[in-house]
Amino acid sequence: MKHLPRECENILVQVWSAHEKGDKSLGRLFLAHPHAVPVVDELLRAGLLERLDGEIWLTERGAKAARELVRRNRLAEVLLQQILEVQPERVAVNACAWEHVLSAEVTDTICTFLGHPRHCPHGNTIPPGPCCAKSSRTVTPLVQPLTTLPVGGTARITFIAPRVSRRLDRLAALGVVPGTKLVLKQKSPAYVIRADQTDIAIEEDVAKDIFVREIKAEEEGG
Ligand SMILES: [Zn+2]
Ligand SMILES: [Zn+2]
Structure with missing residues (x-):
């Protein structure tokens, strides 16, 4: 209508x-x-x-x-x-x-x-x-905070919540920007992600504000 x-x-x-x-x-x-x-x-x-x-x-x-x-x-x-x-x-x-x-x-x-x-x-x-x-x-x-991704899960960053914007520069310098594909390596004692063959440690309150879309194994083919 x-x-x-x-x-x-x-x-x-x-x-x-x-x-x-x-x-x-x-x-x-x-x-x-x-x-x-x-x-x-x-x-x-x-x-x-x-x-x-x-x-x-x-x-x-x-x-x-x-x-x-x-x-x-x-x-x-x-x-x-x-x-x-x-x-x-x-x-x-x-x-x-x-x-x-x-x-x-x-x-x-x-x-x-x-x-x-x-x-x-x-x-x-x-x-x-x-x-x-x-x-x-x-x-x-479809999109979830990084903190709910299972360890070993692969995902692509969809967006980063504005409340961490003051830390966006540091994250961007490490290649943590929307569109980046990552693997969550561990959740404790700190969050560690691997992006572009580099391991990056992230505080939990930052991880909560990074929103990702999980990529399941069967989607990865291409
Ligand atoms: Zn609906
Ligand atoms: Zn309402």
Whole structure:
């Protein structure tokens, strides 16, 4: 479905979220709100909302569209807050912008990248998508911190979290940059990785912030 104007999408999300919390009275509120009236009219005409007994309800199509928007919003929250470490007060405004622009394909990629999270940082349920059903048996995220890679595992660095940026220069000088292929040699007493035939020791708090994508033996052929 093509994107609706933002104000339409925002009302769909608000009605959907209110219903999720068991509050069915929001529709009546919108009907009384002068700014909302033209938008609600547009949604009624588009068949995404319907009027029943003086209340506003989502139609089946409207609920489906709203659910997709809510899913994109909450996945964006997880990505922004937990991976990119955007300040919590900046997360909402950014997630709200993303919910309007992400394609279904990119949304599923983000969901897979995050390991199909079930909840947003506020504890609200993230409506699952097609990618979540497919991978219900594999809970391992595509990308994981170096600390969860098994000893002897081979992986490629996907990104390094910004909180270690002050140490990025040292790591970069040693060849530890996104794209580098490494083998985890040991985890204690310190983390040691082998990259480009060099063994490099890394503190655990740095290892936690290096995110890698494991390369399984069967993928290595080429
Ligand atoms: Zn949230
Ligand atoms: Zn998923």
